[in-house]
Amino acid sequence: MSSKDSYELKKKLKEKGLKLTTQRRTILEILEKHEGEHLTAEEIYELVKVDCPEIGLATVYRTVQLLLELDLIEKLNLDDGFVRYEIGKNDNEHHHHHLICNTCGKVYEVEDDLLDNLEDEIEKTFKFKVTDHKVKFYGVCEKCTNDN
Known part of the structure; x- marks a missing residue:
């Protein structure tokens, strides 16, 4: 995770009274590493388990929801029956x-x-x-x- 993204995540979590946990950081790192792949929560879970084998699917779902609320990631519907996620773009830019x-x-x-x-x-x-x-x-x- 870039230091800018880490700082932004830390700042936004602190504003909500939350901590930067290993799981939260790892999930955001996975989405950054796989930018452009439009991952489902289940795909994120499979990738995160490599570094955090103790993580549960429910934790991934909760973290993804939190990252959405913090405007760090975006939800996509590509009409394939799955909800997918990707790293959010700059607030001043349109979506691609x-x-x-x-x-x-x-x-x-x-x-x-x-x-x-x-x-x-x-x-x-x-x-x-x-x-x-x-x-x-x-x-x-x-x-x-x-x-x-």
Whole structure:
């Protein structure tokens, strides 16, 4: 975990009167190491057990919920029947977009915000200040297209 992330976690936990436990730190480290993989709570649990074999699945669920409340991670619904999590982005930035392959299920991230012009137009036309958006594109990835 970067010292900045560790400091931010410590600060936010202290504000809530909570401690930085090994389990909390380890779960956040796992999400950082696997950035872009969109892990489920069960996948996080399997990865955390390597360093913290005594941890229980319920602890992972409680910690994930706490990290969500502290705005350190984000919850994703990629329409695959699972709730997934990833490290949160800077509060001043929009979320990135996701490309989801209908054939193999692979999820690609698009870091560029392709909707800046549309947001500007919405703000001008409707006098509506866009603070965020979530976009998922569905289709077939290059590998699956070439396999057919």
